[in-house]
Structure formats: C-alpha cells, structure tokens
Amino acid sequence: MKSINPLRIALIGGALVLLTMVYLFQHFNYFQTINAIMGGILSGSENQVFIVNRTARLVINDLLCMALIYGLFANKNYLKLAFYLFLVEILLILPIYLVLKLHWEGTSEISSPLLSPIHRMIVNPLLMVLLMVALYYQQMFAKKGD
Numbered sequence: 001m002k003s004i005n006p007l008r009i010a011l012i013g014g015a016l017v018l019l020t021m022v023y024l025f026q027h028f029n030y031f032q033t034i035n036a037i038m039g040g041i042l043s044g045s046e047n048q049v050f051i052v053n054r055t056a057r058l059v060i061n062d063l064l065c066m067a068l069i070y071g072l073f074a075n076k077n078y079l080k081l082a083f084y085l086f087l088v089e090i091l092l093i094l095p096i097y098l099v100l101k102l103h104w105e106g107t108s109e110i111s112s113p114l115l116s117p118i119h120r121m122i123v124n125p126l127l128m129v130l131l132m133v134a135l136y137y138q139q140m141f142a143k144k145g146d
Contacts, residue, residue, distance in 0.1 A: 011071035015064045019125070022060055026123070030056035050107040051098055058094060058122055062086045065128035069135065078135050085131055089121070097122050 031052040035042045042048060066082045097118045105112060111119040120126050 005074070008071045008074060011067055015068040015071060019061065019064050019068070022057065022064070023124075026057070029053065046107050047102055050102065054098065054122055055090075055094065058089060061125040062089065062128055065125045065132070069128070069132060072132065073135060073139065081135075082128065082131060085127055089127060093118065094122060 029049070031042070031044065031049040034052060034056065035044065042052075062082075063086075066079060066086065069082045070076075070079050097115070101111070101115055101119070105115065
C-alpha cells in the first residue's frame with residue numbers, strides 16, 4: 001500500500017478546515033475588509049457590497065477546493081482541469097448570476113426557484129465537489145482497467 005505524503009495530508013486537512021470556516025462565517029463582510037485594505041475608495045452601495053461578497057466567497061471556495069483536489073489526487077492535470085472550471089465559473093456563471101439576481105431580486109439572501117441552483121453553484125463550491133467525485137470515479141475506473 002502506497003503511503004500518503006504528510007504534506008498532502010496537511011493540505012487536505014487545511015483545505016477542509018478553511019472550507020468549513022468559510023461556511024460557518026458565511027455572513028462575513030468581505031467588502032469591508034477589501035475596502036479597508038484599498039483605503040476606503042469603494043462607495044459601498046448595496047449592489048457593490050453584494051457583488052464583492054459573492055465574488056470573494058466564490059474565489060476563496062474554489063481556491064480551497066483546488067488545494068483539496070491537489071491534496072487528494074496529486075495530479076497536475078486534475079488541478080489544471082479544476083482551474084479551467086474555476087475560470088468558467090468566474091467568467092461566465094458568476095456574471096450571469098449577478099445580472100439576473102440583481103435585476104430580478106436585488107440583494108436579498110433568498111433566491112427564487114429559478115435562481116436557486118445558480119446561487120448554490122456560486123455560494124457553495126458545488127461544481128468543484130462534483131468535479132472531485134468525477135475525478136475519483138475516473139481514477140477508480142482507470143485502476144480497474146490496468
């Protein structure tokens with residue numbers, strides 16, 4: 001049986017702990033922190049706060065999931081695939097979600113049934129978790145084929 005590198009175990013554990021913290025502190029205002037770092041140059045409109053908070057949470061969740069993917073599989077190709085999925089999320093899905101959400105519902109925490117699935121992908125690392133399951137099955141079937 002192949003031993004697991006202690007650094008990979010630390011990476012997996014750290015990513016899981018931080019993902020849990022992001023979830024537990026889901027109402028943390030990233031906008032205030034980012035605005036303070038930038039010297040208070042942002043206006044702080046309701047829409048601006050919403051956009052910054054959702055974007056920050058997506059980026060943090062996905063980066064932690066990418067660390068988790070690397071810790072679990074130690075495969076740079078898998079990490080590259082996760083990165084491309086992250087780009088699709090941030091460049092395509094997030095803007096669509098923000099436009100629809102702010103246009104139809106405003107900044108409320110409750111999403112309509114139409115936007116709820118997209119909301120779950122943005123607020124929670126749903127696509128990355130599905131990717132991890134797919135990578136695990138691919139790896140499992142690849143070993144059976146050998």
